Amino acid sequence: MSTKWGLPDGRERAIYYLEQPDTELPNLLKFHASVKYNIPRWVRPTFDILVSTDWEMGHVVALSGHDLCPVLVDLIIKTRDIIGREQRRLATIPPPVEHHPECRGGTQRERCESAWVSTWVLNVGRQVVHVDPLFRLESYKSAYTIQSLVAPGVSEGCLELTKATVLEGDAFDYIYNVCTAALAQIGL
Numbered sequence: 001m002s003t004k005w006g007l008p009d010g011r012e013r014a015i016y017y018l019e020q021p022d023t024e025l026p027n028l029l030k031f032h033a034s035v036k037y038n039i040p041r042w043v044r045p046t047f048d049i050l051v052s053t054d055w056e057m058g059h060v061v062a063l064s065g066h067d068l069c070p071v072l073v074d075l076i077i078k079t080r081d082i083i084g085r086e087q088r089r090l091a092t093i094p095p096p097v098e099h100h101p102e103c104r105g106g107t108q109r110e111r112c113e114s115a116w117v118s119t120w121v122l123n124v125g126r127q128v129v130h131v132d133p134l135f136r137l138e139s140y141k142s143a144y145t146i147q148s149l150v151a152p153g154v155s156e157g158c159l160e161l162t163k164a165t166v167l168e169g170d171a172f173d174y175i176y177n178v179c180t181a182a183l184a185q186i187g188l
């Protein structure tokens with residue numbers, strides 16, 4: 001990527017500039033500079049912020065005087081869309097119930113499954129898509145939330161097995177995984 005711009009001597013200056021604590025460079029410029037001048041430790045943090053915050057495409061107009069790369073802007077917007085889709089999917093489609101061997105018969109299993117869907121959507125799902133980032137269920141908070149989940153109607157053994165499976169899985173790592181895949185597309 002860095003060869004695209006062809007500015008050979010800006011790297012040191014960019015690193016100096018970006019590392020000053022009072023530098024108020026918008027994240028979009030910061031991300032561009034980190035790719036342009038090949039500063040790996042800046043790429044991921046700025047990309048993570050850009051794809052998880054609600055900055056407006058309209059703000060890019062004010063940045064039109066800057067050397068922005070359409071490929072990077074496009075990648076950010078597409079990645080944010082994918083994360084949004086994954087978030088809605090996680091909120092509305094729970095991981096499957098793992099039934100305990102003692103949970104027998106179609107009726108009991110059906111009861112477990114429908115109770116699990118309600119519990120997930122009303123408790124976990126609404127936190128996953130919470131409009132306020134402060135209350136949004138992020139990956140690092142997910143283990144506690146799952147462990148303390150109360151699910152009336154799901155038989156005890158099935159609930160424990162299901163929780164254990166969810167905790168072992170990577171359902172809540174979608175942001176990390178989507179970002180890794182996105183940056184890999186441009187060789188980062």
Ligand SMILES: [Zn+2]
Binds near residue numbers: 097099100158
């Ligand atoms: Zn069951």
